[in-house]
Amino acid sequence: MDFSNATTYIKVKDHSVSGEEFELLLDADLELLKTHPQPAPGKLGRYYESDDYISHTDGKRSLFEKIYHTVKQKALRDKIKLIQNFQPQKGKLLDIGAGTGDLLAVAKANGWDIAGIEPNDKAKKIAESKGVVFMEGLEAIADESYDVITMWHVLEHVPDVDAQISELKRIIKPDGVIIIAVPNYRSYDAQYYGEFWAAYDVPRHLWHFSKTAIEKLFARQGIKLIKVLPMKFDSFYVSLLSEKYKNGKMNFVKGFLTGWKSNRKASRNMEYSSHIYVMKIAKN
Template sequence: MNFSNDNVFISVKDYSVSGENFELLLDEELQLLKTHPQPSTVNLPKYYESDDYISHTDGKRSLFEKAYHFIKRKAIRDKVALITSLQPQKGQLLDIGAGTGDFLQEAKNQNWNCVGIEPSEKAKTIAMGKGVSFAGDLTTLENNSFDVITMWHVLEHVPDLENYIFELKRLLKPDGTLLIAVPNYKSFDAQYYGKFWAAYDVPRHLWHFSKISIEKLFANQNMKLVKVLPMVFDSFYVSLLSEKYKTGKMNFISGFLIGLQSNLKAKRNFEYSSHIYVIKND
């Protein structure tokens, strides 16, 4: 990867925790953005210390959180249906960044053999109360041991990106399926909101992907991108949060309209707010 401090794509701010400013550097060949500076592994956890970090809580304090969890329930059912369609013979499933465990709970109920990885002890405790099992970290798991590996909005949080992709390759069975969901900085809502785009989410998001960057990064490990799927709800969620960062208020109508416009434009250029990437061993 080739990043230069002279090649700044955009300057952005951490709106949810620290208020600190960061730059996003562009690797032009990979079409990949890198958050700069990246916090050390020692300092990174403090940027997650917020009651508003919604994936680490089951809270439903506001209308926004209630709407999030309502949509989340449908999205989880859709995700489990997707992995079953891609891998009909249900086997071993690893979910990295399992959060509060709702996806794994649903997959387990549908007869997948499930295990999760989650760094947040708070989220993990909630998930274990739902019957979800956890491994310590990737290095404790055996080679070629999973039929399906999922990372729902997690790869952007990984410090050592290239080594992590190597580990995913190691853990996946030869005929297994890897599903990666990440935001797309080339979407219309990203361009519209610019530095206020909530899915930049610095510095928790260390990397910012395009379709090209995903394809090339995994090709380097002899893995093939076989399908790209849209996440149509993400544009609405991200646009609502971006409205809050831009105006200080949750403008539901404006956020909804921009989210809708982003999806309509993406029907033509297939640059949705977020994508699911289906990846196989080459």
């Protein structure tokens, strides 16, 4: 992707770890934002060194974490239901960025042949205690191996999106399903919080997607978008964190109201805080 002619969309800080400031550059044709500068791969790990990075822990220390993990249980059931709606025949499921392995553990209990990919050793160790099996990387996977591939809030962390999409196309079966979930910077809560919007999460999030960006990026590699679905809880979760970044503390009432307003507006314009994209290889 060529961002040589991109314009600055907004400047944002890393609110959770380093306090450093980054630009988000806009590719107007793709409606895609790029974090600039992007840390070198060898230096990116230090930006994840926080006990507050919830996807890498099963911790329930604070009220916020307890709420997160309670809601997560319903979200897991909904994800399995979604997967099986689009791929009724249970087969091989790969979850890229599996975190602490909860989705794969539930999928395994529901009869799926599961595997995960997760770069964080701490999260991987927790997942392995739940019976999750890991692949070392996509390059070790044979062509047309999986019936379903999922990436839940992972694509925004990937340095080379085009190469990642190419690998997804290589390892998915011809009739398989690819499910991607990412934040949506065009949502109301993103516009409301601006530089304090927690889902920018720079520099861990290297890319920031719109619906147009996802559809175009996958289409140019022969993958067709067949369904866009909302992740309604994300507006509340992100708004609560954004309140903390903006005002120094979590205002549960204001965060909840902003999340509710974001979902209400999205019910009309279909711009939710996060979206789930369901895709298949296009038929010639």
